[in-house]
Structure formats: structure tokens, C-alpha cells
Amino acid sequence: MSQHPYPFKEIEANVQSIWEKSNTFRTAEQNTRPKFYCLEMFPYPSGRIHMGHVRNYSIGDALARYKRMRGFNVLHPMGWDAFGLPAENAAIQRNIPPGTWTTDNIAHMKKQLKKLGLSYDWDREIATCLPDYYRWNQWLFLQFLKRGLAYKKGGLLNWCDQCATVLANEQVEDGLCWRCKSPVELRSLEQWYLKITDYAKELHDTLKDLSGWPEKVRTMQENWIGPSTGAHIDFSIAGMDKHLTVFTTRPDTLFGVTFVTIAPEHEEMENLLSRSDNRDLAHAFIRETLHKRTTERNTEIIEKEGIDSGIRLIHPLTGETIPLWIGNFVVSGYGTGVVMGVPAHDTRDFEFASKYGLPIKTVISDPEKNPAGSPLEAMTGPGVLVQSGKFDGLRNDLAKVEITRHLEEKGLGRSVTTYRLRDWGISRQRYWGTPIPVIYCDTCGLVPVPDQDLPVILPDHVSFTGKGGSPLAEHPSFLHVKCPKCGEDAKRETDTMDTFIDSSWYFLRFTDPKNTQLPFDRQTAAHWLPVDQYVGGVEHAILHLLYARFFTKVLNDLGLSPVREPFDALLTQGMVLKDGSKMSKSKGNVVDPDLLIDRYGADTVRLFTLFSAPPDKDLAWDDKAVEGAFRFLGRLSQKSQELVSHPGFLPTRTPPASLSQELRLVRTKIHETIQDVTRDLDGDAQMNTAIARLMELLNTLYSIDLQKGADERMVLQEGLQVTSMLLSPFAPHLSQHLWNLLGEEGLVADAPWPELDQSALVRDVVPFIIQVNGKLRATLMLPPSTTESELRETALNDEKVIRAIEGFQIKKVVHVPGKLMNFVIGPG
RNA sequence: GCGAGAGUGGCGAAAUGGCAGACGCACCAGACUUAGGAUCUGGCGGGUAAUCCCCGUGCGGGUUCAAAUCCCGCCUCUCGCACCA
Numbered sequence: 066m067s068q069h070p071y072p073f074k075e076i077e078a079n080v081q082s083i084w085e086k087s088n089t090f091r092t093a094e095q096n097t098r099p100k101f102y103c104l105e106m107f108p109y110p111s112g113r114i115h116m117g118h119v120r121n122y123s124i125g126d127a128l129a130r131y132k133r134m135r136g137f138n139v140l141h142p143m144g145w146d147a148f149g150l151p152a153e154n155a156a157i158q159r160n161i162p163p164g165t166w167t168t169d170n171i172a173h174m175k176k177q178l179k180k181l182g183l184s185y186d187w188d189r190e191i192a193t194c195l196p197d198y199y200r201w202n203q204w205l206f207l208q209f210l211k212r213g214l215a216y217k218k219g220g221l222l223n224w225c226d227q228c229a230t231v232l233a234n235e236q237v238e239d240g241l242c243w244r245c246k247s248p249v250e251l252r253s254l255e256q257w258y259l260k261i262t263d264y265a266k267e268l269h270d271t272l273k274d275l276s277g278w279p280e281k282v283r284t285m286q287e288n289w290i291g292p293s294t295g296a297h298i299d300f301s302i303a304g305m306d307k308h309l310t311v312f313t314t315r316p317d318t319l320f321g322v323t324f325v326t327i328a329p330e331h332e333e334m335e336n337l338l339s340r341s342d343n344r345d346l347a348h349a350f351i352r353e354t355l356h357k358r359t360t361e362r363n364t365e366i367i368e369k370e371g372i373d374s375g376i377r378l379i380h381p382l383t384g385e386t387i388p389l390w391i392g393n394f395v396v397s398g399y400g401t402g403v404v405m406g407v408p409a410h411d412t413r414d415f416e417f418a419s420k421y422g423l424p425i426k427t428v429i430s431d432p433e434k435n436p437a438g439s440p441l442e443a444m445t446g447p448g449v450l451v452q453s454g455k456f457d458g459l460r461n462d463l464a465k466v467e468i469t470r471h472l473e474e475k476g477l478g479r480s481v482t483t484y485r486l487r488d489w490g491i492s493r494q495r496y497w498g499t500p501i502p503v504i505y506c507d508t509c510g511l512v513p514v515p516d517q518d519l520p521v522i523l524p525d526h527v528s529f530t531g532k533g534g535s536p537l538a539e540h541p542s543f544l545h546v547k548c549p550k551c552g553e554d555a556k557r558e559t560d561t562m563d564t565f566i567d568s569s570w571y572f573l574r575f576t577d578p579k580n581t582q583l584p585f586d587r588q589t590a591a592h593w594l595p596v597d598q599y600v601g602g603v604e605h606a607i608l609h610l611l612y613a614r615f616f617t618k619v620l621n622d623l624g625l626s627p628v629r630e631p632f633d634a635l636l637t638q639g640m641v642l643k644d645g646s647k648m649s650k651s652k653g654n655v656v657d658p659d660l661l662i663d664r665y666g667a668d669t670v671r672l673f674t675l676f677s678a679p680p681d682k683d684l685a686w687d688d689k690a691v692e693g694a695f696r697f698l699g700r701l702s703q704k705s706q707e708l709v710s711h712p713g714f715l716p717t718r719t720p721p722a723s724l725s726q727e728l729r730l731v732r733t734k735i736h737e738t739i740q741d742v743t744r745d746l747d748g749d750a751q752m753n754t755a756i757a758r759l760m761e762l763l764n765t766l767y768s769i770d771l772q773k774g775a776d777e778r779m780v781l782q783e784g785l786q787v788t789s790m791l792l793s794p795f796a797p798h799l800s801q802h803l804w805n806l807l808g809e810e811g812l813v814a815d816a817p818w819p820e821l822d823q824s825a826l827v828r829d830v831v832p833f834i835i836q837v838n839g840k841l842r843a844t845l846m847l848p849p850s851t852t853e854s855e856l857r858e859t860a861l862n863d864e865k866v867i868r869a870i871e872g873f874q875i876k877k878v879v880h881v882p883g884k885l886m887n888f889v890i891g892p893g
Numbered sequence: 894g895c896g897a898g899a900g901u902g903g904c905g906a907a908a909u910g911g912c913a914g915a916c917g918c919a920c921c922a923g924a925c926u927u928a929g930g931a932u933c934u935g936g937c938g939g940g941u942a943a944u945c946c947c948c949g950u951g952c953g954g955g956u957u958c959a960a961a962u963c964c965c966g967c968c969u970c971u972c973g974c975a976c977c978a
Contacts, residue, residue, distance in 0.1 A: 280897075285972090289974075396977055677917080691918095694917080754908095758916080832912075834912055844912065879958045
């Protein structure tokens, strides 16, 4: 190994120190060059980087370096998504303060990223757990509050009594607390919410404009927001001066309603049941259902169950009396939490009605089938209305419109669009997060922390019992505070913010990371935003990317953000797999980037992750295949060394005027490579094929015998030099080393992208494909300018073509100039 | 169940409707060697003695002079959502 011509450790350390010393990647605020904002999703500082990070950041770095050489002023920052639960768990398990644990992890991971040679402007580094950053979370929260976009609301949440904390859905396992295994119950609790539903329509409708986003991500967000058009229809309550409103997408089936079903946790439930004879049984049913909902959360299909509430409703159009049932299958929080039951035309209602013997009334007939007899299943397809009064005979799609219009005229309904998206619950009963900046005063109520008192500092020294509950509630000097309004004793909010808040605007902070007056300066942000290229894992397709879009729109409405959409183009890289599954500790199939870098160098690791699959597809890790990338860099290094060691070596870039046929073809290959690599990077960032082109070029360069003459050495020189430039986005260390070795001064990162020599692209002869009935029969090497008749003549003199045509008649000849000729033959 | 995406050698993968399998891994042969797990050169979809020829891009149809690519139907896998009215 010591004699290996590719001493990567030396080269990489050396090149990294040059970058460090010259501040190569510090971004200047200037307007002489067009801007390019390249951003990769910042990591959670878990302790060590993994191959997913390596892939993510190699892709982003290649793009940043490429754009830089193309003349852009590139902003390429990095930071730390530093709040979160693992830090608290580490604190409990190992008795290390979360802040210390996080800081240590950041230091280690930063070292690892530097070893990879990523071109970040580290002067802009941010860590969300620092008051410098999270004070602006607090400030922004208060802006939301002022605008009515943050509010507090009670709701049913998973509660573990033993741990005295709320649990996320993912933390409930088979109805038990994931940590202490005690039963989880639903408890009504107050929580802070952000009103993302106010923006549901815009978040949905502008998705179609995000042409730089993968179709897949847009579709996922579309489904998540889930708009659904239909109608609200009012059913008045018998014996009360009130009504219940249902949401339906099928107003055309209104005449088929035989019951109405309400969610067990509906807000009006107590009110309603106070008038019911069936009150006690209904209460028992609700209790049981809510209990089951926690214990049977993970079982796929819960059987439909319900009970007659005893309440009666009046059908808005027929005036019929309709029973109100309480049903476990009705989702509260979607629509109105009340649905009309049309068993004849809805599979769920049919199931429910069949079970409880409720009547089934057909109101849409399928012209194909005989409507006589009692149906065996719900008919959900299209048809014509029957038993629907004056709407009889109408096609059901038209009836939707007509019935809704009729209801609107009578003031009994209206057409609406509902969204599946719910408001964003941001309270967490945890320590390691941004304190929510509000104070509770017995006299003044809820008081926002005044701007001048920000930041509300997260205290350093807290005790972790491991028993759950927020440590902040146990921290007297944090908890107790004077009311900013009246000066009396008051208490702080002890919940902290969801960490997704941190990542919802960090891309704006990067443009102005040291601002102490505002989260960022609008003008500065206006220069850089939107992010031109965002790169990250598809696992953030919904939550992070939706929240970031939401924040950007709100901040735009607040006059802060210069744009309404944060990310112009999005690249979601695939996972790194090993042995067919995602790398994970539990599977024992992780590959440690440090070991790989130590063994092969950062350039090899980067090159392999970019080469082995297109960026958006999953990457199968293969220890052996990594050596292929390593060999390629070794061969490149070896050839360059051989050239500069030759006594006749001249560090010149000027290509000789007249060359042999063979060398002219090599130059053609060199310039075709420039063309292809540029096209691959400009288009869909197909780095795998770009690197393949560079491998081809090196294979071609290996065919040159540099002992032969000065022409050979000059062409080789040009080829290697071009390679060192084209390769530098992917393997920047070796590229820099070769750049200097081959006689150039300074940094290849500062060099302009190589230019095409159009004259070198011209070939004397090109392959012409000759087909007979669409099948390849010959490949003829002819000048590109060959005319149709010349081509035809040459082709018909070709032995194989003659044999294929013999005995048949030529019916037609298809000619594609410069490319192909197809003889269509038949019996003749 | 709904929605989206993907099926090409032993493997990772390439192919503006025009040479299927570029490039890499693995494998095979040769060269240099005391040695090769270094390096260089060549081979490498299947059938075949063959450089001829035939077959071949999940399956079945279709459009076209020409289909991995476009259209219709099906199968399989992956991902997302899932009692959303």
C-alpha cells in the first residue's frame, strides 16, 4: 500500500488545509454573479454520521461545487437540528446534561463532515438549541399568537398516568406506555396548536406550481391535506331549537338517509344526551368506545359498533324523523364529526345498518340492474335518482349540484370543501426544546412574554427523574415568575415546542445567521430565497416539508419572508440499503463512514455513493463495489503521475494543431465527455451516468502511449486536466491535487467549468444503423454528411444486407439522416 | 380498499420511439511476476463449434417501417394514506 500511487490520506488532509486556510467556501454577499442557494437537510446531532448523511451531503456538495464552477455565487450552509428527545434519554441513562451531550455530538459530527471535504460555509453554522436561535422560535410564536394563528385548546390525548406525560401515537404500544408498560388512557388536556388549517387551501392549491418537486412528494402532500368537496347539511333536533350539521360528499343520496351517526367524543354530546331517555346506556357505550380506542389502536379493523342516542332528528327535505346513533367509526375532527347514514349507497353505512336492523332505502338506481328486492351490498356507483321527490330521474352527478343548490336556497345546507389536515399540536411535555413564551397569571390570565424579555432561557441544571413529566415544572426558578402585566406571582408555561418548529424556518436564518434584531433581514433573505436546490430524505415528504411551506407563507404574510414557497427544486434521495434492507443497528448491517474513509478516503466514499445509483433511487451498499471507485481514482492518479514524471512533460493546456486520426478521436472523446457530464448535471442531476462518462474517458486515455511522442503527451495532458475539473464536484480532493500536479495554480474549485471545443466534436465517420424489417443487419462507418442515395447504395452492397434481402422485394425505405436506414421487405 | 412509483444479465445499473445491457462489481482467460488478494490487456445475456443465425427488457394484446420506451388489460414488489362520509 505504501507504494500505491494514490496516497489519499496525505492528499485529503493537504487539500482540506488549503480550503481551511483560504476560506474557500465562505460565501460573499455580492451581486456580480447570479446566486445559487444549495441546501441539504440539517442533521439531528445523534453522535455520529451514517451513510444516509454521507449520501445526502455528497449529492448536495456535488451540486454546490458544480454551480460554483459554472459561475454562481453559491450559498451552501450547514447546521444542527439540535433539540429533541434522544438528548433527554441520554441524560436519564448516562447522567449527562442534554446540552453537554448535544454539544459533544455536534463537535464530533462536524469533524466527520469536514473529513468528507464538504464545501460548507461554516461561518453560518447554526444550532437550534442555542438561545441565539430559539429566541426567534419564541418571537415567531408570539407573532403567530398575535395573529390568532397560535391557540390553546383541550383535546383527547394519550396519557400515561405512571409517567405523568402525554405520549405521541407512536409511543403507545398495544395500549401500553412504551417506557413503563402501564396502560395508556385518553385524557382531555390543553395543548398549543398552530392554525395550519387556515392555510390548507393554499398549501394544497399551490402544490401544482412546484414543478421542481418530485411528483411523489407532491402527491403525498396532496393526500395528506386531503381536500374533499361536498356539502354541509343541517338536520334539526326534535324538541330542541338546534340543529346538527353533517358533512357529506354525497348530497345526491340525501333522500336515502335512514339514520345519522355522531362521533362519541363530539363536543355537543353532553348537551344532547341531557334530553335523552337512553342517556345511561349511551354514556356507558361512549366510555367503553374511548377505552377501546386506546387499547385497540393498532388492530387494523375495529368492528363497527353503535348505540341509539335516543335523540331524534328531522330530515331537512322530507321532514321524516331520523334516529341519531353514536358510532365508533365516526372520526371526530374531520368534517363536522356527524355523518348521514345512507346504507343503500355507502358500504360502511350498509354494514352498520345491517348489524342494527336499520332500514335501507334505495335512492339511486343502476340502469343496468333490476332494483327490485332487498340489496345485498351498497350500490356506490353512478345512476339515476329514485324515491327522491322532485329530483327523480336526474343523473346522480347532476343531482349533487341540484340538491345542494336547493338546500342553499332554503338555508338548510351549503357546499363546502373540507380538509383532512388538522391543526398542528406543538406542545411537548419535555425539557430539551424551545420554551413556549407564555405566562399564566391568576389575575391577568394568559400573558405573552414581552419581546424585550426574550429569550426565555432553558435552564441548564435540571433534574431528570426518569419518571416523566417535564423537568421544567419541577424547576422553581424557571417556573415562578412575576406577571409582566400586574407584577403578581405567576407561572411560566412548562411545555416546550415541537422540534419541527426549528426546522420550519432555518433556511431563512442561514441567509442572515448572526442577526440579533430579527430572525433574519428581509432584504438579505430576498437575495437568496427561494432555496434553488433542496436535498434530503423522502421520509420528510410530509411533516417537515409541509410545516416549512406553512411557515414560509405565514412569515410572508407577516412581512418577513420574501417568498411564499421556500424550496424551488427538491431532490429526495433514496435510502442506503445493505443486504436488501435499510441499515440499522438492530439489523446489524450498518456501515461506518469513518472506517470507510480511513480505508479508502473521502473521495472514494463520495464517488461510490454517487456512482452506484441515481440520487433519487435506493442505493444498495456493496463493499466490493466500493473498490471499483477506489480503483478508478487510483488509475487516474497513476496515469497523471506517469505523465508528469516523463522528462518531456510540459505543463501546457494548448492542444496541438494537427494530430493523428487516433489522437483526434481521443480529443473527440474528451470533449464529448465535457458535453455529457454537463448535460447530466444540468438536467436531472444524473451523477451516476456523469461519473460513468468519466470512467469511460479514463479508459480511453489509458490507450495513449505517452512514450510515443509530444502529441500523445499533450492530448493526455488535456484529457487529465479536463478530468480533474469534471471530477471535482464528486471527488474534490484528488481533483485539486491533480490540478496542481498537472501544472495549474490555485484552486480547481475557483476554475471555470471546462469549455467545449466544438471542432473537436466533429467526427470524420459515424455509425449508420442498417435495418431490414426493423432488425439490425449492419453498422456502416460513414461520413455524417452521407446522403440518402449514397447510404442506400453502400447498404445494398453490404454482404449481410444482401443476404437478408435476397429473394424479397423492397417495399419501403425509411431514412433517418445521419443515423439509420430501414429496408422494409416483403415476398415478391 | 385508495393513491403513487417500480419491474432490464449473477449483482448495482445504462439507453431524445432507432445498435438493448454503456459504466462498475463479480466471474473467466492472458501478460508481468518467487508470488498475486497489486497492476495491465482481453472476454463476459441465453441457445450455439461459430465471427452466421435465432431468442431475449414481469405477463398478454395493440399502435408503428421500428417499442425497454407509447396505448389497453393483467401479475408482482415497494412506498404513502387508510372507517376521512
